Amino acid sequence: MAATIHDVARKAGVGIGTVSSVLNNSRPVNEKTRQKVLTAVAELDFVPNPSGRRLSLGKTHTIGVVIPYFTIASQIERLRGVMSVIAGSDYDINLFTVETIPQRNKILQTVPRRGRIDGLLIFSLNPTEADLRRIHRHNIPTVLVEASHPDLPHLFLDDVAAAQTAVEHLIQLGHRKIGYISDYLDDPFGSFFSRNRYQGYCQALKAADLPIQPEYHRQGCFGREDGREKTFELLNLPNPPTAIFTYSDDIALAVLEVARDLNLNVPGDLSVVGYDDIELANFAQLTTVRQYLFESGIQGVELLLDTIEHPDAPPSHHQLPTELIVRRTTASPSQSNDAVSLKNRD
Amino acid sequence: MAATIHDVARKAGVGIGTVSSVLNNSRPVNEKTRQKVLTAVAELDFVPNPSGRRLSLGKTHTIGVVIPYFTIASQIERLRGVMSVIAGSDYDINLFTVETIPQRNKILQTVPRRGRIDGLLIFSLNPTEADLRRIHRHNIPTVLVEASHPDLPHLFLDDVAAAQTAVEHLIQLGHRKIGYISDYLDDPFGSFFSRNRYQGYCQALKAADLPIQPEYHRQGCFGREDGREKTFELLNLPNPPTAIFTYSDDIALAVLEVARDLNLNVPGDLSVVGYDDIELANFAQLTTVRQYLFESGIQGVELLLDTIEHPDAPPSHHQLPTELIVRRTTASPSQSNDAVSLKNRD
DNA sequence: GCAACACACGGAAACGTTTCCGACACGTAG
């Protein structure tokens, strides 16, 4: 159907090697011959078949990107960063989203293989030791973003410190009853950020001599709906928290939704702090921990492209900055007791 | 480095054809031989090289997805629908995001080629006639979503009717001065939805004997920031509209942002209607036109997979439903004049 | 005991590239 390099060679009256040379500038070709080849290429609308190319070169010119939590806005923002770099390169992107544990395992088992991709970018997922052995055995350049492993190049956040800063902000405002909504601490996908942020939360409380009350910590919150549920649980406690810190902006927005449904005044009755600083955090005027998401996508691919070019360089680890952005969902807790505060709006 | 089918054959003491047969179940193999092959495969951790496979089969098992407006939440939602189907198939996804016109052209020129992908899914982009010729010449199964062309299978919306319904809702509430913020009507990417929605807007006005005032129509609005700007322009008119309809929820959220910044009461001073019903529309209590985004992604790939299997079936065209979701950003215009309404909140 | 047949399997050919060895033509120096 489609023209092959042999068709071009025949039409131009040259050998296939010459056609290849012209197309790849891989060796000098007489100007006249070059023109003959180029017109033949144009007439046949010839484009080299990538499968043949890949087989011959042993390179796929494709990068795999593995993304869990694809519902979450922060991941999209990272992906956008990745795409912005890829657009200017000659690499293709293979997208793998992971929604379930079996899927996670299947992807990590089948994707990192020579001949499938040239490099792998993994977001927010810590590979197991078995995964790692496979990655090394197949010798696939791999970069982690928002995750870490000593043997792999990665970009990581200081989640502990960032969470601690966020909770300290609440404590400084006068909050003593602070809830935290997290993902499962033993994240089934093998992410640690939720656990780290929990640790930062605990450290802040400890440093202020506040007790760590287990009922103020809700874990296992995945989507928006879970977020609403956990918020209800927290606010229905006999002695509910006056502030809630969440492990993502998406969840924080769910908290705000519930607060509105309950006619709770934010920040008067309830302060809320998120994490990520997605675009909508600004819309909702959410106080949150900013991480530079788009930028992290860019740095992630660039690190990967580097690793592909220099596979033997020692794995480099870069810390991504974070910053507490104070907007309008945090304030000092009102003096009124909780029963009243449930009614004092509208 | 990695094991090939020859290594497996040698180790198992069989021929390569037998190994291939075992792996693909392509012909009966004696049980004993089969076991020998399988253990050799396991010991060598052999996985067939996709490039070799593709070259031999003439299939890539890859689907290209072309997505413009990747910032917009609705596109992500569609992509999620696509991924949910792909996860259960043995296809890979090649992602192409388009941000600029040259990029759009480059992608549409280089992506639809045999040997690169088996099928192409295009979101919200109308191919030019030249694009179409190329697609047909290379004989690449292609499906459009939120776009249309008689020669290609596609999923389309009745944007005209949906927009008309939205504007009629505003008229019924008593609005007479209704603004519309759209993308460029001559969309540089070749999308028609913006133009169609404008037409629906005009039809609704006409049907109610309302004048179509050019200054109420702002076009060329791409991102959130543009949205804010266009909103300012509309609200700063000597005789500003009392309601604003936008071509996407993302822009509608920008309108809400501006309204809040100006201390305008929504919906008291200003009604707002969006389009898409992204997840955050519910959070913002935005009245909007719902399209079933996730579902449209699912249907899009399924149609494509169908087309790949039956390339000679006539292109089928499916209409996607829409629905007006009335929430809390629309109400009857207040009686007070505009100067007052700018102050009557808080 | 032999023809016919089923079953099982080996390996050459083909897919479309790139690479690289070798060859040819021409000019130049000795």
Next chain:
DNA sequence: CTACGTGTCGGAAACGTTTCCGTGTGTTGC
């Protein structure tokens, strides 16, 4: 006239699969 370099190019080999033709072995029926 010869030897050698230079510029140019052709096409076999290799990349790792799948397919399919052909062959060998054992079984069945007469």
